[in-house]
Amino acid sequence: MPLYLTDDQMMLRDSARDFMAGEGSIKQQLRHYRDSNCSDGFGHALWKQFGEMGFTGILVDEADGGLGLGHVEVGIVLEEIGRNLTPSPFLMTAVAVVEALRGTALREKWLPGILSGETVATLAVDEGPKHRPETIAMKADRSGNGFRLSGRKQFVVQGASADFFVVAAHSGEGLTLFAVEKDLKGLSVEGVRLADASIGARIEFDNVEVDSDAVLGEVGEGAAILSRMLGAGRVGAASEMVGLGSAAMGMTVEYLRQRKQFGKLIGEFQVLQHRSAHLYSELEIARAATLKAQQLLDEGSEEAEAMISVAKAKTGSVSTLAVQEGVQMHGGIGMTDEYDIGLYMKRDRVLNELFGDPNYHADKLARMKGY
Amino acid sequence: MTDLDAFRQATRAWLEANCPPEMREPMRDESDAVWGGRNPVFKNDAQKKWMDAMASRGWTVPDWPGDYGGGGLSPAETKVVRQEMAAIGARNPLMSFGISMLGPALLKYGTEEQKKLFLPEIARGEIRWCQGYSEPGAGSDLASLQTRCEDKGDHWLVNGQKVWTSYADQADWIFCLVRTDPQAPKHKGISFLLFDMASPGVSTRPILLISGNSPFCETFFDDVQVPKAQLVGELNKGWDVAKYLLGHEREMISGMGLGGNGESLGAALAERLGRDDSGRLADPLLRADLARFDVDSMAFRAMSERFIDELKAGQGHPALPSMMKYAGTELNKDRHELVMAAGGSNALEWESDSSKGGKAAREWLRTKANSIEGGTSEIQLGIVAKHILQLPGA
């Protein structure tokens, strides 16, 4: 498969691009919900429109009412989301959670609401300030015909708005994933606003009773689903960062073509030209790595997991470079809230932490390669 | 079975029968490369056998037309040949500036006679070419070159000096940039000339590199007479040919970023450096650097695949070879810094047998030229800034 988009994929890109730049724009979405202090951090109306556009069904099999497409298509939409900083549950709900539901009995219960953009769902995996899914401590003890969950989770993105959470916990048999509904007794969800105005949540599980039919897949066999779900989330976040980094670079280069100092356009200064060209080069490499990882994932290749870590690590450091150069090359105006470049910097920081930062993924790659 | 599958099977079988086992071993160093030429140097029979076998099918240049000594293969078939060669670790049968640089330029700008005359010799490895671009006063600012070329009616007369001419002392012919109109603005008075290095008035003086090798020369032209038919493209429009050729050169050099055949550098070095009880490479900071390098290296490999796929589909920005050259060569320098850091004082040995004659150190030093030859990194960044990012006054 050649490493560029097909004609169909280009069409999807065009419609996602128009939609996010229109309905999903910074002004209409991110700034609106931030400035109105919205406790969700995103608009439910837009989420329903995602459903009408078919975006929510990209990864859902056709038999289940979706489009039956793959991670390349998901990435196309996420790139446009990244470009416009469009707040939505897309990455968590329509990508990671849908991947976790794939092939499980819980599909029928949850997919219709997700497809229509009514249901919001998210993951509760991280337990400390860094992403360390290898060391999950949360317990799921057998109780009656179900389980009792105790422990705490944090950085549960959109946690304050979710109808259910995919929770990773250790049962006696091994790692198990549960679809835990929001109103259960013993569950307390505390929404916390993050730097980028999105809402993460801390969740306490105090002997929360769940039925055994809340188990995703088989008891004790959650590791494989978790890894599939995280893989989808990671490469999705990589695409979002490719979009974010490209937009930050685009704004910056545009500014270099307009701003004058010393009687010249600042874009004539070679030091800024070379730094911009370096950034361009890094962004193109990150974009290629991300598309490669998505193609491998869609082909079911064994090499996908390593390439996903490459993509997440590479796009993370490159999009950080893009926002740092972006703010610096804008000078004072780059520090103002009125100007958008700072919003990109905040979102980049969140996306870097989400699903593991560049160090986490470089380390993971090294372990996979046997050192 | 599709035609392409059938082609793959036939290719596999042919390679199996014709690629000598010695030619499936990785090259130990630059001296294992086969360059062909009038007085070819072969280290063993296998090298000659392999070059001749590939040339007889036109597979030293699989995608060139059959009329010009090529294999006449489609892009997809060419990819299959390369994949099947890679699968058995087959060496490049023929290294050649004729193949990677001059050939593409002749295919685009040469006359029919020039193509028929020069291309088959290149494909068969019979003539070895060198590149006469740089001069003492014209490096990055190549278009300021001064080598004079006068029209003497029935021939051209060339006088001047080139420098950094790789393998000029071993090459049979030179493709050379010369000034044919000293009055015109600098880009508009240049022509692209081909001539025999055995012509009277051509002399070379090797220059020793920091790696201790001497792969390039100063080259002097003293009243060299060149037949009129050996000018490529239009008179005074040699800069177009020169730039087109540079695009191909940069593409070739960007391949430096693909070192290690896709193997993880960290994994390869961990074998030598040892691991701790948890299986991790024992030196944690070096391990971190290697892990980051492996990320960069795998990402660049994907970029390289994308670049070639886009090129074949006629997509991609025409200035992308500059971006690829910049990224690939900087990456290769990083690789060799890490190899040296991992090797410690062993890697400093310059002559010992155990260091294979200073292989690590000499290669490390050689890579420093990657971001200079074919146009420096700074020049590539300038091209990206101007042509891709469209920054002003670049």
Ligand SMILES: Cc1cc2nc3c(=O)[nH]c(=O)nc-3n(C[C@H](O)[C@H](O)[C@H](O)COP(=O)(O)OP(=O)(O)OC[C@H]3O[C@@H](n4cnc5c(N)ncnc54)[C@H](O)[C@@H]3O)c2cc1C
């Ligand atoms: C191993 C090797 C093999 C070579 N083989 C050949 C060959 O076969 N044929 C051939 O013709 N040439 C060859 N070259 C020459 C090569 O192309 C030149 O060395 C190169 O183009 C740089 O020119 P220069 O050495 O004159 O450096 P200069 O142009 O003097 O550059 C010196 C420094 O100034 C920087 N600089 C120059 N201009 C600018 C600018 N506008 N903006 C910012 N920075 C700038 C450069 O990036 C560099 O860092 C070879 C060189 C090497 C090292």
